[in-house]
Amino acid sequence: MSNMSSVDRKVLSGNEAIAHAAYASGVQLAAAYPGTPSTEILENIAQFRDIYCEWSVNEKVALEVAIGASFAGARALAAMKHVGLNVALDPLVTFAYIGATGGLVIVSADDPGMHSSQNEQDNRALAKFARIPLLEPADSQECFDMVCAAYEISEQFELPVLIRTTTRISHSSSIVELGVFGRRSRGDLHYTKDIARTVMVPMFARQRRLALEAKLEELRAFSQEFAMHRIEPPTCESHTGKIGVITSGVAYQYVKEELPTVWILKLGMSFPLPEQKIRDFAASVDRLYVVEEGDPFIEEQVLAMGLHVEQPKVSLRIGELNPDRLKVLADEINGREPRPVPSPVSDIPARPPVLCPGCAHRGVFYALNRLKATVLGDIGCYSLGAFEPLYAMDSIVCMGASIGNAHGMQKADYKGERIAAVIGDSTFFHSGITGLLNTVYNKGTSTVIVLDNRTTAMTGHQDHPGTGRTLMGEETVEASVEDIARGVGVRHVVTVDPYDLETTYKTLKEELDREEPSVVVSRRECILRCRTQTRCVLSVDETLCKACGACLRLGCPAIEIADTYQIDARRRKVRINPVLCVGCRMCEQVCKFKAINEPPNAKQIQRRIK
Amino acid sequence: MKDTINISLVGVGGQGILLASDILCQVALLSGKDVKKSEVHGMAQRGGSVISQVRIGEKIYSPLIAAGETDILVSFEKLEALRYAHLLSCDGTALVNKQEIKPVTVSSGQADWPNNLDERLRTAVRHLRMIPALEIAQDLGDTRVINLVMLGALSVYIDQNKDVWREAIADLVKPQLLDVNLKAFDAGRNYIKHMQSD
Numbered sequence: 001m002s003n004m005s006s007v008d009r010k011v012l013s014g015n016e017a018i019a020h021a022a023y024a025s026g027v028q029l030a031a032a033y034p035g036t037p038s039t040e041i042l043e044n045i046a047q048f049r050d051i052y053c054e055w056s057v058n059e060k061v062a063l064e065v066a067i068g069a070s071f072a073g074a075r076a077l078a079a080m081k082h083v084g085l086n087v088a089l090d091p092l093v094t095f096a097y098i099g100a101t102g103g104l105v106i107v108s109a110d111d112p113g114m115h116s117s118q119n120e121q122d123n124r125a126l127a128k129f130a131r132i133p134l135l136e137p138a139d140s141q142e143c144f145d146m147v148c149a150a151y152e153i154s155e156q157f158e159l160p161v162l163i164r165t166t167t168r169i170s171h172s173s174s175i176v177e178l179g180v181f182g183r184r185s186r187g188d189l190h191y192t193k194d195i196a197r198t199v200m201v202p203m204f205a206r207q208r209r210l211a212l213e214a215k216l217e218e219l220r221a222f223s224q225e226f227a228m229h230r231i232e233p234p235t236c237e238s239h240t241g242k243i244g245v246i247t248s249g250v251a252y253q254y255v256k257e258e259l260p261t262v263w264i265l266k267l268g269m270s271f272p273l274p275e276q277k278i279r280d281f282a283a284s285v286d287r288l289y290v291v292e293e294g295d296p297f298i299e300e301q302v303l304a305m306g307l308h309v310e311q312p313k314v315s316l317r318i319g320e321l322n323p324d325r326l327k328v329l330a331d332e333i334n335g336r337e338p339r340p341v342p343s344p345v346s347d348i349p350a351r352p353p354v355l356c357p358g359c360a361h362r363g364v365f366y367a368l369n370r371l372k373a374t375v376l377g378d379i380g381c382y383s384l385g386a387f388e389p390l391y392a393m394d395s396i397v398c399m400g401a402s403i404g405n406a407h408g409m410q411k412a413d414y415k416g417e418r419i420a421a422v423i424g425d426s427t428f429f430h431s432g433i434t435g436l437l438n439t440v441y442n443k444g445t446s447t448v449i450v451l452d453n454r455t456t457a458m459t460g461h462q463d464h465p466g467t468g469r470t471l472m473g474e475e476t477v478e479a480s481v482e483d484i485a486r487g488v489g490v491r492h493v494v495t496v497d498p499y500d501l502e503t504t505y506k507t508l509k510e511e512l513d514r515e516e517p518s519v520v521v522s523r524r525e526c527i528l529r530c531r532t533q534t535r536c537v538l539s540v541d542e543t544l545c546k547a548c549g550a551c552l553r554l555g556c557p558a559i560e561i562a563d564t565y566q567i568d569a570r571r572r573k574v575r576i577n578p579v580l581c582v583g584c585r586m587c588e589q590v591c592k593f594k595a596i597n598e599p600p601n602a603k604q605i606q607r608r609i610k
Numbered sequence: 611m612k613d614t615i616n617i618s619l620v621g622v623g624g625q626g627i628l629l630a631s632d633i634l635c636q637v638a639l640l641s642g643k644d645v646k647k648s649e650v651h652g653m654a655q656r657g658g659s660v661i662s663q664v665r666i667g668e669k670i671y672s673p674l675i676a677a678g679e680t681d682i683l684v685s686f687e688k689l690e691a692l693r694y695a696h697l698l699s700c701d702g703t704a705l706v707n708k709q710e711i712k713p714v715t716v717s718s719g720q721a722d723w724p725n726n727l728d729e730r731l732r733t734a735v736r737h738l739r740m741i742p743a744l745e746i747a748q749d750l751g752d753t754r755v756i757n758l759v760m761l762g763a764l765s766v767y768i769d770q771n772k773d774v775w776r777e778a779i780a781d782l783v784k785p786q787l788l789d790v791n792l793k794a795f796d797a798g799r800n801y802i803k804h805m806q807s808d
Contacts, residue, residue, distance in 0.1 A: 115650045171648065172649075258672075324677050350713065
C-alpha cells in the first residue's frame with residue numbers, strides 16, 4: 001500500500017480515514033489496545049507496511065510507547081476507546097507539561113449510547129483537564145484532515161493533541177478526498193537531551209507548568225483563527241427570528257439535517273475555544289443554542305463567558321444523539337407541536353447477543369452456576385455469562401477489576417462461601433497481573449479464573465502477548481498465564497479444558513474451597529477463531545428425551561425447544577439446530593438420559609465457521 | 611428518483627450485512643453520488659440483531675436515518691423485518707428474506723415466536739416483497755451469498771445500471787468468490803423483476 005500517489009477518492013470509515021491520515025502525515029509509530037469503537041484504527045494502520053505499529057498490553061503502555069517515539073523526534077499516534085484514556089491519563093497529564101518533540105496525536109473514540117461500553121464518559125473533559133488542544137471531526141473527511149492538522153499543531157505548540165471521535169464518526173463511512181495521497185517524508189530524527197524539559201521532578205515540573213499555561217494562551221489565539229471552525233447560514237428561511245447553534249462533531253450533521261433554519265457555528269477545535277468568534281456569533285443571533293454529543297462541554301465554557309444559552313425543554317444530554325432527537329428540538333425552536341416519532345413494536349421476542357454455540361466460556365460459567373459462587377467479572381465476551389440461564393457473574397466494573405474486587409470482598413469478610421474472579425486472557429495481560437500480585441502479596445485467598453481463548457475475541461480477534469504473534473504479523477515470545485501466575489507467587493495453578501464439564505467443575509470446586517490464592521486457566525481457542533472445525537454435529541433422540549430442560553441451562557443457541565415434541569406446555573423436548581451446532585459436546589455431558597448423541601451414520605463434517 | 615435515498619439493512623449478526631452495505635457505498639461512489647453509511651460493531655455480532663444504514667444522494671449530512679424516513683428496508687431475516695418496520699416511511703418498501711432465525715429467547719422457551727408474523731408484516735409495510743433468499747443461495751450451492759441475493763433485489767429499486775453494481779461487487783468480493791456472488795446478485799435482481807412483471 002506504500003508509495004501511493006494517485007489522486008484518490010474512497011469511502012472510508014472514520015477509523016480508516018484516521019489510519020490514512022497517519023500514513024500521509026509520516027507517522028512512524030502507532031500503538032493501541034483494542035477497544036470498540038477504536039479498534040480499526042490500528043488494524044488499518046497495520047496495512048501500511050512502513051509504519052511501526054503494535055498492540056500494546058494496555059492503553060497506558062500504548063501512550064507511553066508513543067511518548068517515547070515523540071521523545072525521539074518521530075511522529076506517533078496512540079488510539080483507544082474512551083475508557084482506555086482513563087488508563088492512559090497518568091502519562092497524558094504529565095506529558096502535556098513536557099510537550100511533544102515529534103508530533104503526538106491521541107485518538108479517543110467515545111461511545112455515547114454505550115453500544116459496546118460500560119459507561120459513556122465524554123473525554124473532551126480530559127483534554128481540558130490535561131490542557132491540550134482538542135479536535136472534533138464531524139465525518140471521515142474531517143477525520144483525515146484533522147489528524148493531518150493535528151500533527152502540525154502538535155509540533156507547532158509542542159503539545160500532544162487529542163482527537164475525539166464518537167461511535168457514529170468512528171464507524172460511519174463517507175467519501176474522503178485523499179488528494180494526491182502519499183507519505184510525508186521526514187528528515188532525520190534528532191534527539192537532544194534536555195532534562196529541564198523532560199525530567200519531571202518538582203523543580204522542573206513547576207517551570208513546565210508555567211510553560212504549559214503560556215502555550216495555552218498562544219493556543220487560544222490560534223483557535224481564534226483556526227480554519228476548521230466555520231459559520232454556515234441557514235438553508236431555509238426562519239419565521240422565528242435569527243437562531244444560532246454552536247455545534248461540533250457528529251452533532252453538526254444532525255443539526256444540518258434537521259435544523260435548516262438556523263445559523264451554525266461549527267467548531268473544529270473545541271478546546272481551547274475561539275472565544276471572540278463565539279462572542280461575535282452569539283451577538284449576531286436572537287437566540288443561541290449549543291448542540292453537542294455528550295456532556296455540556298462547549299456549553300459550560302460558553303456560559304462561563306457570560307453568554308446566554310437556551311436550554312431545550314427536552315434534554316439532549318444522556319445517550320447518543322440522532323436525527324429523531326434533533327427533530328424534537330427543531331419543533332421546539334420553530335414553535336411547532338412535536339411530531340410523533342414512530343416507535344418499534346414491543347411484543348416480539350428480543351434478539352440479544354449470546355455466547356456462541358461451542359463457546360468455551362460456557363463450560364466455566366455452567367460450573368460456577370452449579371457452585372453458586374460469587375463471581376467478580378471483567379470486560380469481554382464473557383460478560384454474556386452474567387445472563388440467564390448461566391447467570392454466573394455478579395459484577396463488571398472495568399478492565400482488570402475482577403481480581404481486586406474479589407480480593408476486596410474476601411478481605412471484607414464476605415460471608416458468601418466461594419469467591420472467584422473471572423477474567424479473559426487479553427484482559428489479564430492488560431491489567432490483571434498487578435491485581436494478582438496484590439492478592440498474593442496481601443495474603444488473599446480468592447481464586448482467579450483466566451478464560452484463555454487465545455485471542456482478544458470481543459473486539460474482533462486481535463493478537464495479544466499470549467498469542468505469540470504481533471500486530472505486524474511477526475512471531476514473538478508467547479506469554480504463559482501459568483508462568484506469570486507462578487511468577488507472582490501463586491502456588492496453585494491448574495489448567496483445564498472447559499469442554500470437559502466434570503473436570504472443570506471438580507477443579508473449580510477444589511480451588512474455590514482452597515484457603516490460598518489460586519489460578520485456574522480455562523484454555524480452549526475461541527470457536528470463531530477455529531476457522532476450520534472437524535467435529536460432528538449432535539442430535540437429540542426424541543424417544544430418549546424426557547424434556548427435563550437440563551441441556552437448556554447451558555444457554556446454547558443451537559439447542560432449541562422442539563415444538564413438535566411437546567409433552568405439555570411447560571415440558572417441551574428439545575432438538576439441536578444442525579446449522580448452529582459445532583459439536584462441542586457439552587450438552588451431551590449434561591443429558592442424564594443419553595438422549596444427545598452423534599446421530600447414526602454421522603459423518604465428520606468439516607466446515608468453515610464464520 | 612428523489613434526491614436522497616435512505617436504505618436500512620437489518621438482520622442477524624453473521625449474515626453478511628456489512629459487506630452488502632459496503633458494496634452499496636461503492637456503487638454510490640462509482641456513480642458520483644454522495645454517500646454515508648452507519649453501523650455498529652462489537653457485542654451485537656454475537657448472534658444479536660444488526661442494523662446498517664446507507665444514505666445516497668447529492669449531499670448527505672446525517673449518517674443515521676430518522677425513524678419513519680427509510681425508503682427501503684432490506685431485511686435478511688423475517689422477524690427482524692417486523693422489529694425495524696417502524697423505520698420505513700409510509701410509502702416505503704420492505705424487501706424481506708423469508709428465512710426465519712429463532713432468537714435464543716425463543717429457542718430457549720423464554721418467549722414465543724409470533725404466530726402471525728406474515729400477516730403483521732403485511733399490515734405494517736405498504737410495499738412488501740418476500741424473497742426466498744436462502745433457497746436461492748442454496749440452489750447456487752453457497753448459503754453465504756444470501757447477502758448478494760438481497761442486494762440484487764435491492765438493485766432494482768436503485769437507479770443505477772447493472773455494470774456499476776458488478777464493478778462494485780468485483781471491488782469488494784474476494785476474486786475466488788466473485789462468480790457465485792455475481793450469480794446470487796443476478797438471481798435476486800431477476801426475482802424482483804419477474805415479480806414486478808407478473
